[in-house]
Amino acid sequence: MNYKSENRDKLIKCAKKVFLTNGFTKASLRKISSDAGLTTGAVYFFFKDKDGLLGAIVDEPLNKILTVLQQHFAEDEQEDFTSYVHFEGDHDELAETLVSLMYDDYDAMIILLQKSAGSRYENIIDRIISLTEENYLEMAQKYAEAIKGKHVNTYMLHWFCHVHINAFVHLLEHEKNRDNAMKNIKSVMEFLICGWMNFILEDDE
Structure with missing residues (x-):
């Protein structure tokens, strides 16, 4: 590792601590660079600005999560709802993958969720x-086409999307133990999937 890479890594390490403590808005580039034994010029050299420095911390774990979600959505688009039968645990792999990615860089995720205002x-x-x-709207429309006399309940679709994502946010913010999170998310996911299957459609009038 050359000195440029070392200096960049020092800034990221120190920035993570400062962002966790003070949040993005109150984080001082002067303190971050000082803690790293560098000048503020180094921050601008490597990251252009404070947003860029934050991005160096959160972009990699965030993009991994988004990639998994996109892959999941792409697979769901191919689902044949005329023959689909839900069984307990059929979304465990997705849940475990997301939890693993979230907890691989726990501090970065907490910064993203709680400290990124501004x-x-x-x-x-x-x-x-x-x-x-x-993506769920497209999937729900396919689901409705497979069941005669039903159409998408857009209110419930919107509500379920919030509940799905916030279930993972709540887990991360309230359960620091990775093993406990991995265990608990399976029951949460089963609840969410069953709820989605049962309430995302409503009768045609």
């Missing part, structure tokens, strides 16, 4: 919910 990431949960709703 940054370009402050509405990240709303953006993920919107992404989820867009």
